[in-house]
Structure formats: structure tokens, C-alpha cells
Amino acid sequence: MRKNYKLSITNFKFLISAIGLLMIASPAFAAEATKPDTGDTAWILVSAALVMLMTPGLALFYGGMVRRKNVLGTIMHSFMAIPIISLQWILIGYTLSFGPDISGFIGSLEWFGLNGVGLTPSHYAPTIPHLAFMIYQGMFAVITPALISGAFAERMKFSSYVIFILLWTTFIYDPVAHWIWGGGWLAKLGVIDFAGGLVVHVTSGISALAAAMIIGHRKGYLQDSMPPHNLPMTVTGTAILWFGWFGFNAGSALSSGELSTMAFVTTHIGAAAGTVTWIIVEWKHRGKPTMFGAATGSIAGLATITPAAGFVGPMSALVIGIAAGSICYIALNSKTKLGYDDSLDAFGVHGVGGIIGTIGAGLFASAAINGINGLYFGNPQQLINQLIGIGAVAVYSFVLCAIILKVVDALVGLRVDEHTEVQGLDIVLHGEEGYFI
């Protein structure tokens, strides 16, 4: 292992020159006896591109919800997660998440700088090149910290945000991805998470709650009127997210065939049921069906079906989507009573949705779909596993995220000054404006 590590340091130095890159590429990247399946590879590469598109979709989803003076700063939080976390991922994120296991807690640094991660398939996905699996997983790492940005929208410093997402991904996303998808202790325990209910939505949603509590509410929250400045932008983002989610969930089959088809269908059913349920509940409760409610309900349905997508059948997906629409609606309507300003509802949608979906997988998983039964099919142990998974991931995410935020606050300060907050982040932090009359 030590020898490999030294080799990777050498490789890293070579990365600086293009010639060096080609030289080190030859041993690891050479095609070997095991040929990848072309259909599987094509689907995973397309899925990776679909998941990539979700982050700009999230940027529009969030961008429309803030006040016009903060539209670019908010969009930039999501957009900059793409390049920053992509580089973190190829250097250390991938090896920490999926590298050879250390005590079930973290991956080793053996694959530092993608050392040894080549075109030969890995044990994670035996029919696609290892690099295809790597880049597909990288897109998940990218969108997850961007989801948290909804909690501290309109008041966090950009410099602190960059430091925060690097620390958060390294110390929360990478270990939790390892626990569940990298063969870590939760995987060994039998916790199932098809496409990221725990790894993506519970980590980001619970961290969002911690962030909203630590950074404090926006100036004027609940006194000033701060409605979304551009809901059509939010709806455009919603459409892109829904579209990209097919890559997120159906791609998580890591192959192209029966399982990806089932996950594709359950994903769509979850989204549709979440949307219709939200609208019905809202119409009854508030008297009017809103487009913003429809958009929120669809994202709640998608987030909630995510952990269950490749484990449950269509009718179970319908039940999970209905639960998503109704419970997330209640969560969002309770927010102002609880007093924290999770400005764009990262916790209420992703945290709550991720938890419901992870429980849903424990209830409705069917061996006929993907080899594992849940409580409803006679295996109560699966539900217990899921609850342990939720508890472990939620507590770890909350505590670690709180520590990271306190550290960043002590180092550079989390929050912009009052003048910047009133003037708008776009002009003061970025020197640009989204709109001119």
C-alpha cells in the first residue's frame, strides 16, 4: 500500500505536464481482458451527464426563490460546486469514498489522484469501465453540498462557502458514501440506499438544518416581505431536476436493463404522486393550488423515492410519493413556528424526504425487484437496519456539519456584514447584477 501511495504522489507531480499525464496513463488505463458492456457503459455515461445537469437545474430552482438582489450569488453556490467538488473528487474524494476499505469507516488513499482507476471494470460495477463509475459517482458528490446552500441563501460569504463545501464533502459526504456504497459498516449491516436517500438527501438535509440554526435567520425574516423573485425560473429548474433525476436513480442500477427500467418507472411515479398530493393538500389547506407548490411537491417526491427506486415496485412507489407530498407539506408549513430560517427548505424537502424514503425502502423493498425484502414482504429486520442507518447518518451529519461551520466561522466568518446583506450579495460580493431595467 505504501508503495502505491508513493507511486500516486509521483503521478500527481506528472499531472502538471501533459506529457507526464500521457505517460502515467499507459499502465493503468490500458484496456485489459475484461471488456466493458457497451450498452451499460453508454447508459452510465448518459446518466452521468444527466446528473451533472441537475446541479445547474438546482441553481435555477434556488435562484428563482431568492430576492432579485441575490440571484447570481445563489446560482453561483450551486454552479461552483460543479468544478470545485469535481476536482476534490478526482484528487481525494473518490478514493476516500470508494478506495480500499479501512475498518468500514473510510476508503484508503490508494486511489489518490485516480491512481489505478482506469478503463478496466471495478468490483463496484463489473460491466462498465472503472472511470465511468468514478465520474458517475462524482456527479452525486457535486450536487449534494449544493443542496445545502438553500439553508443559508442570501447571507453567507462566498469565500466561506467554498471552504465549507470542500470540508463538508471531505469529512461528511465521502465517509458516508463509503459507509453505504463503498462497502463500509452500514453496507455490512444491511442498510440499503439505492440512489442516495441517506448518502445525498439525509446528509445534505440534516446539515442544512444545522447550518440554518448556526448561521441564523436573514435580516428581516418574518417581518419583511421576501417572496420568491422569479418563480418561472424555479419551475424551469424543477423541470431540469426531474429530467436529470432519471439519470440519478435509473443510472444507479449501474447497468442498462431490467433494474434501470424499474428505477426509472418508480422515480417517475414518486414524482407524479408527490406533485398531485402536494396540490391536493395545499388546495384543501390554503384554498388555492400554487405552481410553487407543484414544483416543491415534485422535488419532494423525487427526493423521497431516491433510496427506494431500485428496490420497490410501482405501487409501493405510489405510496412513497403520496407520503412525500403530504409529510413534506406539513414540514414546510411548520417551519415558521419552529423559528429557524432554512430559507429555501433544504431540510424540509431533502432531509425529511430522504428520511421518509429510507424508511419506505425498509417497508416496501421486494426481493422480486432487487433481492431484498422489507417489512411489508415479511422482513422486519430491514426496517430496523434502515432506522439505524438514518440515526447514524443524521447524527454524524449534524454534529460534523456544526463543527465544520464553527471552524469556518472562527477562521473567516460565515456571514456577510449587514450592509452587504441589505445591498445584496450580487453587487457587493460579485460586482454584478442579474437584471437591469
Next chain:
Amino acid sequence: MKMVTAIIKHFRFDDVRKALTDIGIVGMTAIEVKGFGRQKGHMEVYRGVEYEVRFLPKVKIEVAIPDEQLDKVLDVILKSAKTGDIGDGKIFIYDLQDVIRIRTGERGEEAI
């Protein structure tokens, strides 16, 4: 001369414009504005968070007229802008000191 400023509902705007041009008013200025009166604002709910929208959108039109047209102008605005519901708006009338047509330098009623 008088300056008549009317704050009216958006959907009455076309009728008011037509009624004024029909009685021979040759020019006006219109702008979209926000405000409140005794009607106050209304509540909007976004994802369960209630916001009081204090300023409601209205259209403000301004017409400069000779004194003898005032009664007729007020009459057609009242008729064409009125719905009978709250929020129909208001009319403000000012004395107009002078008017200048920039192209020719004409002043007073000639310039209207």
C-alpha cells in the same frame, strides 16, 4: 390649465384611454405603479410562509387639459374606471402652471 392624475385598475386602463381619446384628449402619460389606500394589501403564501403584500399594482395616468375640459374629463374617467368594488382608485387634480412643447418652444394651451 389642469393636470389630472388618475390611479386606476389595470384592467380598466384600455377603457379609460379610449373614453378619453373619444372626447378629444390628444395625449397622456401612463405608468405602472404600486400603492395602497383604504383597501390595504393582501396575503400571499409561499411554501407555507405568509407574506403581506402591502403595495398593490395599479396604473397611473396623467392628462394635461385646458380648464374648460375638466368636468368632461372627470366624468369619463369616473364612468370608465369604475367597477364599484374596493380598489377602484383615485383622481387627483392640480393647477398646471405652464406647458412647453420642446420642439417648437410653444407655451400654454397651445402646447398641450
